[in-house]
Amino acid sequence: MTDSTDADPASCRHCGEALEDASSRRVVSSIEDGHAVHRQFCDDECLEAWTE
Numbered sequence: 001m002t003d004s005t006d007a008d009p010a011s012c013r014h015c016g017e018a019l020e021d022a023s024s025r026r027v028v029s030s031i032e033d034g035h036a037v038h039r040q041f042c043d044d045e046c047l048e049a050w051t052e
């Protein structure tokens with residue numbers, strides 16, 4: 001069991017920084033193919049810089 005998901009510490013989708021203590025983090029939730037997808041970012045800068 002090395003591929004846990006929900007239990008993993010959040011990390012920024014854009015830069016990969018751990019978000020455990022990030023108070024300014026942003027979460028973007030969407031539904032894709034019937035599944036809830038949550039993308040997390042350090043802050044607005046990473047959110048805006050990130051492109052899929």
Ligand SMILES: [Zn+2]
Nearest residue numbers: 012015042046
């Ligand atoms: Zn980031």
